[in-house]
Amino acid sequence: MSEANYEASGLGRGEVSLPERERSPWFELTRRLIAAMSILVGTVLLVYFDRGSYNDATDPTNQVSLIDAIYYTTVTLSTTGYGDIAPVDDHARLLNAFIVTPARIAFLVLLIGTTLEVLASQGREQFRVARWRKTMTRHIVVVGYGTKGRSAVETLVGNGWDRESIVVVDPSPTALQEAHADGLAVVTGDATRREVLRRAGVATADQIIITTDRDDSNVLATLTVRQLNPEAYIVAAAREHENAPLMKQSGANSVITSSDAVGRLLGLSSLSPTLGVVMEDLLSYGEGLEVAERDLMVSEVGKQPQQLPDQVIAVVRDEKVYRYFDPTVTQLARGDRLIVVRPAKETPWAPRPGTHNEVVATQD
Template identity: 75%
Template sequence: MQEPTEQQDAGRAPFSSVSDVGAMRRGRVSLPERTRSPVWALTRRLLLALAILVGTVLLVYLDRDGYSDNADGSVDFLDSIYYTTVTLSTTGYGDIAPVTPTARMVNAFVVTPARIAFLVLLIGTTLEVLASQGREALRISRWRKHMGHHVVVVGYGTKGRSAVDTLVSNGVERESFVIVDPSSVALADAHADGLAVVTGDATRREVLRRSGVATADQVIITTGRDDSNVLAALTVRQLNPDAYIIASVTEQENAPLMRQSGANSVITSSDAVGRLLGLSSLSPTLGSVMEDLLTYGDGLEVAERELLVGEVGAQPQSLPDQVIAVVRDEKVFRYFDPTVTQLARGDRLVVVRPAKEKPWAARPGTHNEDFASDED
C-alpha cells in the first residue's frame, strides 16, 4: 500500500470538531437544499426585532411626559430603553407606567402590536428551526422510500465528480446518485450539484447502509487512498453481493488486491496518466487524440451501443461507426478477432463517434430500425 496522500480521502479525512466526528460515525444523510440561506433568514429576523425595539424606544422617549416613574417621577432615555425591553418581553414590572390618555392609547394600539410582533419573531424563529428539521426528516424519509437501483459514489473529489458528470451527460438522473464523503467541502460541492450526500466514513458498514448500498446497482469508489478503497470495496461486497463495483487505485500493484476485494472493474490512475504522458512525449498528436477520447463533451467519444437488425451478419469494419470492439456473451473481442468476423444477434458494439451524438443511440439515420437483441 502507498503512503497517504494529500488528496481528498473519503475514508479517513480530518475533522475540525467533535460534532463532525460524530456525524462521520453516524453517517448523516443530507439532501441538497433549494431554499434561501438560513443565515440570511436569521439575520433578517434579528434586524426586524431590532427595528421594533428601536422604534418603540423612540416612541416612548418622544412621549416621555406621558409616563410616570415610581423612582423619581420622570422618564429619561435610559428609562425609555428599560420600559421598552420589559414591555416587549412581557415582563412588566410596573415601576414605569403610562399616565396620560395619549400614552395609554399609544400603548394600546402601537406598543401592544409591536410586542406581539416582537414575540412572533422570536417564537417564529424557534418554530421555523424545528419545522425545518421536521421537513428535512420528511424529505429524507421520502428519499429513502424511493431509493433503489441507484449509483453510490464514494469520494467526491476530482475523480468522483468527473464520473458523475459523465454519467449525467449520458442520461443518468442526478436523483439516482448518492455521494458518500466525510468532507464538508465535498458536502457543499455535491449539494451545489444537486446531489444527495451521506456524510461519513465509507469503510463503516452503517454509513454505507445509510447510502442504500444494499439496493444500489453500481458503486463507484474514488477516494485518494488505495487502502481505504480496498476496505470500502470489501464492505460494499458484503452488503451487496450483486452490485457492480468500479474502483480506482493509485498504484498498479494494488489492482489485484482491489479485484480480490470484490471490484468488478479497476482503473489505475497513475498508469493511465503515465501512459498518456509517454504517448504525448512520443507523439503530441497521438496524445491529443487520447486526451480527446478521455474528455467528455467535445470531439470524439468512446461509446457502447446495441447491434441493429440491419447490421446482423455484417463485418465490424463495414459499419458507419468506427467499431473498436465487440461484446459477445459478456466477453470483449477486438474488432479484428476472427470470433466476431460476422456480427450476431445479441452483440453490442464499442465504437468511436462524434461527441455530439448520443453514445447509447443508434447511428443517425437508423433510429427507426429495431435492435438485434436476443429477445427478437
C-alpha cells in the same frame, strides 16, 4: 468547520445530507415582512370598519379612531392587551375570538420565526431523507468526491443519469459542500464502515464507484460493499498497479489504475504529440470524441463491424469483449453490443441518428 465541530455536528457518523433548495435570504425576509404586515393591516381594517362595536375607556365619547384601531391592533397582536379598548358587542367579540386570535398566533409565529425556522427545517430534512430512502433503489453510489469522483459524476450526468439517483459517500466537509453545490445527496462518513454504506443504500444500489485517495481504503470499501450487495457492479480506482489484483479479489468487477493510465498517456505524448492529443480527447468529456457502448440495431445484424456508420472498436458478445477485427465477430449477431467512437456533440449512449425508431436486436 473544525474537526471537533464536525464530529459534534454528526457529519462523521454516516448521516444523510440532501442538497438544499437555495433561496435568497432577502426573499425569505421580504416574504415574512409581507405576511406580518398583511396580518397587521387586515386586523386594523377589521377593527376600524367595526369601530362602533368597540369601547374606548380613555375617550369620553367612546369613539374609536383609525389611530385607536392601529393602537388596539398592535397591543392585541403582541399580547400586551392593556384593556383600555375592548369589544362590547357580541359579534365583535366573536370576531376577536375566531379571527383576531388566530391572527395573533400567526403574528407571534412570524416574530419568533427564526427559532421556528430552524426546528421546521430540521423536520423537513428528516422528512426529505425518509422519502429519499424509500425511493432510492438501483442508484449509483460514488465513494470519494475528489477529482476522480467528480469526473465520474460529470460523465454519468452528461450521459443521461439523473443527479437524484447518485449518492456520494465522503467524510470531508469540503466534499460535502462541493457535492451539495453540484446537487447531489451526500452520506458523510468513512466508506469502510458498514453502517455508513448502509445509509447510502449500497444494498439496493445498481453500481458503486470507489475512488478514495488510498488503495487500502478502496480495498476495505470494496470488501464491505461486496458483502452488502453481492450483485452490484463495482468499479474501483487503484493508485498503484500492484494493488489492482487485490481489489479484484476483494470483489471489484473493474479496476482502473490511475498511475499507469497517466504514465502511459505521458509516454504516448512524448513519442507522438498528436497521438497524445487524440488520447487526451478520448479521455476528456464533452469535447471532440467520446467512447460509448450501444445496442445493436436490427438493420445491422449480419454486417461486419467496419460497415456500420459508427466507428466500432470492439464488440461485446456473451459478456466477453472482442476487438473489431477478431474473426469471432466478423458478422454481428443478435444480442451483441458495440463499443464505438462518436463525436461528443452526439449523445454518446443514444442510438445513432437515423436509427432511433428501429428495434434493438436482442437475443429474444
